[in-house]
Amino acid sequence: MDEAEAAPPGTTVPAQRGRLVLVPNALDHGAVAQELGAVLPRAALQWAARLRHWLVEDARSARAFLKRVDAVVPLEQPLQSLAITELPRPPKGRRPGPPCEDSARDAATKALLAPALDGNDIGLLSEAGLPAVADPGAAVVGAAHALGLAVLPLPGPSALVLALAASGLDGQSFAFVGYLPQDAAARCERIRALEATSRRLKQTQIFIETPYRNNALLGSLLECAAAATRLSVSQALTLPEGSSRTASIGQWQRLHAAQPAQAPLLSDRLPAVFLLQA
């Protein structure tokens, strides 16, 4: 990183700045008693065991994560002594949007990084996967760059790219577009727009849904997308019940028709990633 500049002669050597360390989480949302060493690399676990300052989405689940870390790599400090701060909740609405330019919020975000100005490394943790990807952490990372802090992303899993790899759809050109509209007509229109974009740019389109609406979204896709469009759905990747299925919309329609109504094709409990290529 480029923080290690020698001080000019005759000046006081400035205190070493702390780094913002992006710590990956497992993809299981704490739902299973998965051993973290199976899914996170040792570098991530060792860092997590060492950090005393944390910025997290939810303090309770962050503590649960750190207990799981402790079972693999003992924490250097007792859990109760760690400084765990929750990120401000994003503004209401499904998508908080890009890091806000608003100067008050900007100042508040920078204030979260104060421990790093005093030389402490700070861990940024998401509820699942990599922080700042498909979650509200990006503003803090942006603030770290603005303050000249080094940002250190630790290797770990991301459900979006695992689903892309597992899809067999074009992995050399893809876009993640977040959530689709909930209104049926607007959603149908959006699905057709995604197909048009996919065709025009030869680009795989990736989107997500709240688990209990998985089958509703699948229903819209089967209704609105073209029969030849390829659809991939991955659920619960990295978990024992994980699955990935890729087929044309026409094939999905036949699978759906063959399925008893009380046994829908997708689980409404497990997180899903949807991908289409038209």
Added chain:
Amino acid sequence: MDEAEAAPPGTTVPAQRGRLVLVPNALDHGAVAQELGAVLPRAALQWAARLRHWLVEDARSARAFLKRVDAVVPLEQPLQSLAITELPRPPKGRRPGPPCEDSARDAATKALLAPALDGNDIGLLSEAGLPAVADPGAAVVGAAHALGLAVLPLPGPSALVLALAASGLDGQSFAFVGYLPQDAAARCERIRALEATSRRLKQTQIFIETPYRNNALLGSLLECAAAATRLSVSQALTLPEGSSRTASIGQWQRLHAAQPAQAPLLSDRLPAVFLLQA
């Protein structure tokens, strides 16, 4: 996965099909003597140590990878006894395009999966990171789905999403667009088109370059992009010399101007990921 169907009574139980297992690689291109356990989770290493059949981009570097696996989790079979098959080279050109519909190539790709039809799991390995993301492996994954084989993506690092996480740019809407044109005028036009797309869709644009052209691409960005556009460049993520820097084009221009010509801002040896948000 959905392969475990009971055979109807009176029929011969079909041999259990093998799976296509997507094995993550480190991001170091074998350049450093990094211990794989630091960057890959144990699940990936244990799978890699167990698989006898492999589809890889390059047999030599795959063997080097498996030696590194062996140093952490001993291989179950001697390296020489493994069936390591290289994927067919993609057609000439920088971007091989989506899985080809051509039936001859389709048949050839399916033939690569023959061991799975006989009940053997097959590992798919990329030169770096996740297979089938920003590399030619997607056709094999598509063929696996077409054959009804289960596809199992193992957790591991992806340089693209690590760079996205580290950028602080919008991680809730992003696109990976591969390589930009090499011709200066075409490249400038493409950069402006990416800015327009980024503005219109509020979408982070991610692209890559061959390392020895990193500074040439940076030069084009400083020349063609708007001063307020934010640019992030990550190099060698997960390696000791890794770095991530995010700043406005205007700030990058000042950094560039302050730099002696013989010490360019980017390394021309290390892989880089570029991200812009206009």
